[in-house]
Amino acid sequence: MKINLTQNKNLKLFKIIAEAAEKNGQSVYIVGGYVRDLLMKRTASTDIDFVTEQSGIELAQTVARDIDPKLKVSVFKTYGTAMIKYKDLELEFVGARKESYTENSRKPEVEGGTLEDDQKRRDFTINAMAISLNKANFGELVDPFNGVEDLEKGILRTPLEPAQTYSDDPLRMMRAVRFASTLNFVIEEKSLNAIKQEAERIKIVSMERIMVEFNKIMMSKKPSVGLGLMEETGLLKLIIPELIELKGVEEVEGQTHKDNFYHTLEVVDNISENTDNLWLRWSALLHDIGKAPTKKFVEGTGWTFHGHEFLGSKMVKTLFNRLKLPLGSDMKYVQKMVKLSSRPIALITDDASDSALRRLLFDAGEDLEDLFTLCKADITTKNSRKQDRFKKNFEYVAVKIKEVEEKDQVRNFQPPITGEEIMQMFNLKPGKEIGILKEKVKEAILEGEIPNDKEEAEKFVIAEAEKLGLKA
Structure with missing residues (x-):
C-alpha cells in the first residue's frame, strides 16, 4: 500500500x-x-x-x-x-x-x-x-x-503477546486506556484481560508519567470511557482508590442512595461538554470525594453526607500531593470548587436572601461562573421536568446574583476601609483590635447592614470602636 x-x-x-x-x-x-x-x-x-x-x-x-x-x-x-x-x-x-x-x-x-x-x-x-x-x-x-x-475496525491490539507487552512497560496500560478514550477505540479482549492481569505492575511507573496519560483521558471528549476502563481493569483502584470507595448502593429500611461513582462519571462527562479547563474537570471528578467517609444512615431522615464538601476540599490536597499534581493555584482552585459545590444548589432550593448571595459572590469571586458550570453538570436526573426546573432555578439565581453584584460590588471584595486607615483614625499600633474591626466591616457589608461605601464604613467603625473602648 x-x-x-x-x-x-x-x-x-x-x-x-x-x-x-x-x-x-x-x-x-x-x-x-x-x-x-x-x-x-x-x-x-x-x-x-x-x-x-x-x-x-x-x-x-x-x-x-x-x-x-x-x-x-x-x-x-x-x-x-x-x-x-x-x-x-x-x-x-x-x-x-x-x-x-x-x-x-x-x-x-x-x-x-x-x-x-x-x-x-x-x-x-x-x-x-x-x-x-x-x-x-x-x-x-x-x-x-x-x-x-x-x-x-477501531481496535487497540498489541503487536506481540499483550501480557508481555504490558509487563515490560506498564505505562502502556494507561496508554491503551487513553487511546480508547481519545480515539473512541475498543481494547481487544486479550489485551483487556492482560491489563487486568498486569494492573499491579503500574506501581513501578512514576506518578508523573501516569498523570500525563490520566490528564489526557480527562481532556478527552467523553472521559467516562477511560475512567470506566480504569475501574474495570483495576488501574483506578491502584491510582485513586478514593473514587472506587464511592461505588455501590446501600439499602437500610428500604432507603437507598445513588451510586456516587457512576454519578461522578456522568458529572465529568456533562462538564466536559462545556469546558476545556482541565482543573474544572478535576473539580467535577472530585466534587463528591468526601461522600464515602461522611456517609451515614440517620433514623427518620435517611442517608446523609453532612460536611462532605468541606472534607472533600481537605482531601484534594492529600490527593494532589500523592498524585504529583501541582500544589499551587491549580490545587487551591479545585479545593475551592469542591468546597463550594453545593452552595448554589442550597440557594436555589431556599428563598435566597441577598446576604446569602453576597456571601457566595464573596467566596467564589472570579470563579463564580465556573462554579455554576460545575453545579449545572451535577444535575444528572433523567427526569426531564426536574432538569428543566433546576435549570430555570439556576437562571433565576444567576439574575439575582447579577443584581446584587451591580448594587454591592462584592466579587473580589476589597474592604472600603483599610487597616492603616483604622490605625490612623484611633492612633493605634498594629494589634488584634484592627483585625476585629476589619472583620466587623466585612460582615456588616455581607449581611447588608451597611453599603459597600467608604463613608458608611468609617461611621460603622467609629460606632464599633466605641464598644471596644476606643475613641477617634
Missing part, C-alpha cells in the same frame, strides 16, 4: 530527510502517531518520529545541516536519539532497536536492530506502522501487524 504524500504540507521536509539519508547511505522511515493520524485524517501532529536502521543521531545532524547550518540538534546519547525543533515541528530521529526488560524496571536494555525489531517494540499495531522515505519505495506503508485493519 502506497501513501500519497504529494499533498502533505511537510512533503518538502520529507524530501530533504530522504536526500540526507541517501547521502549517508542510511534508511529512513516515518513511524508512530504521525502515520496513524495521517491515515485517520486527523489533524497532523507537530511531533514527527523518524527511524533509521543506522545512527539516528548522525541522520539528525545531516538533516539539520541541510535545512540550515545554524539549526540546533539536541542529542540524547543514552537513548541513541536526537531532536530538531524546526518551525512549529519537533522532529525526533532514532536508530531502530531491540529492547529487553527486567522484572522491576520499565527501563529496557537496548541494542541496535532492524525496522521490524523497532515495530515489534511499539505499544499498539496502530502505532507500529511506518512510511518509507527511501528512494526505492518512497511513500510505501510498512504494516507488518495489520495496523490499517485495526484502524478501520
Whole structure:
C-alpha cells in the first residue's frame, strides 16, 4: 500500500530527510502517531518520529545541516536519539532497536536492530506502522501487524503477546486506556484481560508519567470511557482508590442512595461538554470525594453526607500531593470548587436572601461562573421536568446574583476601609483590635447592614470602636 504524500504540507521536509539519508547511505522511515493520524485524517501532529536502521543521531545532524547550518540538534546519547525543533515541528530521529526488560524496571536494555525489531517494540499495531522515505519505495506503508485493519475496525491490539507487552512497560496500560478514550477505540479482549492481569505492575511507573496519560483521558471528549476502563481493569483502584470507595448502593429500611461513582462519571462527562479547563474537570471528578467517609444512615431522615464538601476540599490536597499534581493555584482552585459545590444548589432550593448571595459572590469571586458550570453538570436526573426546573432555578439565581453584584460590588471584595486607615483614625499600633474591626466591616457589608461605601464604613467603625473602648 502506497501513501500519497504529494499533498502533505511537510512533503518538502520529507524530501530533504530522504536526500540526507541517501547521502549517508542510511534508511529512513516515518513511524508512530504521525502515520496513524495521517491515515485517520486527523489533524497532523507537530511531533514527527523518524527511524533509521543506522545512527539516528548522525541522520539528525545531516538533516539539520541541510535545512540550515545554524539549526540546533539536541542529542540524547543514552537513548541513541536526537531532536530538531524546526518551525512549529519537533522532529525526533532514532536508530531502530531491540529492547529487553527486567522484572522491576520499565527501563529496557537496548541494542541496535532492524525496522521490524523497532515495530515489534511499539505499544499498539496502530502505532507500529511506518512510511518509507527511501528512494526505492518512497511513500510505501510498512504494516507488518495489520495496523490499517485495526484502524478501520477501531481496535487497540498489541503487536506481540499483550501480557508481555504490558509487563515490560506498564505505562502502556494507561496508554491503551487513553487511546480508547481519545480515539473512541475498543481494547481487544486479550489485551483487556492482560491489563487486568498486569494492573499491579503500574506501581513501578512514576506518578508523573501516569498523570500525563490520566490528564489526557480527562481532556478527552467523553472521559467516562477511560475512567470506566480504569475501574474495570483495576488501574483506578491502584491510582485513586478514593473514587472506587464511592461505588455501590446501600439499602437500610428500604432507603437507598445513588451510586456516587457512576454519578461522578456522568458529572465529568456533562462538564466536559462545556469546558476545556482541565482543573474544572478535576473539580467535577472530585466534587463528591468526601461522600464515602461522611456517609451515614440517620433514623427518620435517611442517608446523609453532612460536611462532605468541606472534607472533600481537605482531601484534594492529600490527593494532589500523592498524585504529583501541582500544589499551587491549580490545587487551591479545585479545593475551592469542591468546597463550594453545593452552595448554589442550597440557594436555589431556599428563598435566597441577598446576604446569602453576597456571601457566595464573596467566596467564589472570579470563579463564580465556573462554579455554576460545575453545579449545572451535577444535575444528572433523567427526569426531564426536574432538569428543566433546576435549570430555570439556576437562571433565576444567576439574575439575582447579577443584581446584587451591580448594587454591592462584592466579587473580589476589597474592604472600603483599610487597616492603616483604622490605625490612623484611633492612633493605634498594629494589634488584634484592627483585625476585629476589619472583620466587623466585612460582615456588616455581607449581611447588608451597611453599603459597600467608604463613608458608611468609617461611621460603622467609629460606632464599633466605641464598644471596644476606643475613641477617634
